[in-house]
Amino acid sequence: MNVAVINPFSLEGKTILVTGASSGLGQHIAARCAARGARMIITGRDKERLQATYDQLQGKGHVQVLADLTSEEDRHRLVSTVPELNGLMHCAGMQKHCPVRQLSEQLMTEMYNINFLAPVMLTQGLLKTNAIAQQGSILFMLSTAAHIGTRGLAPYSAMKSGLIGIIKCLALEQAKRKIRVNGISPSAIATPMWDAHQAQLEEQKARHPLGLGTPDDVANGVIYMLSDASRWVTGTSLVMDGGAVI
Numbered sequence: 001m002n003v004a005v006i007n008p009f010s011l012e013g014k015t016i017l018v019t020g021a022s023s024g025l026g027q028h029i030a031a032r033c034a035a036r037g038a039r040m041i042i043t044g045r046d047k048e049r050l051q052a053t054y055d056q057l058q059g060k061g062h063v064q065v066l067a068d069l070t071s072e073e074d075r076h077r078l079v080s081t082v083p084e085l086n087g088l089m090h091c092a093g094m095q096k097h098c099p100v101r102q103l104s105e106q107l108m109t110e111m112y113n114i115n116f117l118a119p120v121m122l123t124q125g126l127l128k129t130n131a132i133a134q135q136g137s138i139l140f141m142l143s144t145a146a147h148i149g150t151r152g153l154a155p156y157s158a159m160k161s162g163l164i165g166i167i168k169c170l171a172l173e174q175a176k177r178k179i180r181v182n183g184i185s186p187s188a189i190a191t192p193m194w195d196a197h198q199a200q201l202e203e204q205k206a207r208h209p210l211g212l213g214t215p216d217d218v219a220n221g222v223i224y225m226l227s228d229a230s231r232w233v234t235g236t237s238l239v240m241d242g243g244a245v246i
Helices: 025-036 045-058 072-081 105-128 154-177 194-198 198-207 215-226
Strands: 015-018 041-042 065-068 087-092 132-141 180-186 237-240
Touching: 015 025, 025 041, 025 045, 025 087, 025 215, 041 045, 045 065, 045 132, 045 198, 065 072, 065 194, 087 105, 087 215, 132 154, 132 215, 154 180, 180 215, 215 237
Parallel strands: 015 041, 015 087, 041 065, 087 132, 132 180, 180 237
Antiparallel strands: none
């Protein structure tokens, strides 16, 4: 008797929202999730770049929503637009190098609004309207900076660390609906931006026993966290760092 083999890593039939999809890892993750069969809802602030992401998506039924998630009005509009979601991937964020002694209140507020307040309040809005289906997955983009100290990254590190607290509390609150809440914490990723900084690139490679990661490495981790393969994983963060933290 033939038994149907179910692929727990498949995203077929799932609807997934990716923020920050107009560039970087958000763009790459959106494209890889679509290639795995997901229907994508993508959002970003740049109209042309968001369209470029949309044009890369395999499959049909995808939706793009132009939005600045630091705007309460834009968040409400996005929440009212999306269909029921099986997955939510927060990729929108910003990193700026600034030692604490040079920190301004304006910069700290900007980092808070983009990296902490926006993803938390978007999640709140989606949960309030029951837009995330039972057994869904909520995933926050963190960083190894949330787990270790890094010179000059205190504001960014603080916001990502703060999200770890949100993740743990939210995971308990949403367990009754079997909604998983996790983070993913990548370290340095080999992207074209490093091409003009070969000295720094070699320093980064030396810090990572397994070498630098690639956008595909991160996307594969995200796919695992959004798929049914991670149905028993919640309240934690997947550290992807090639051994740098240890």
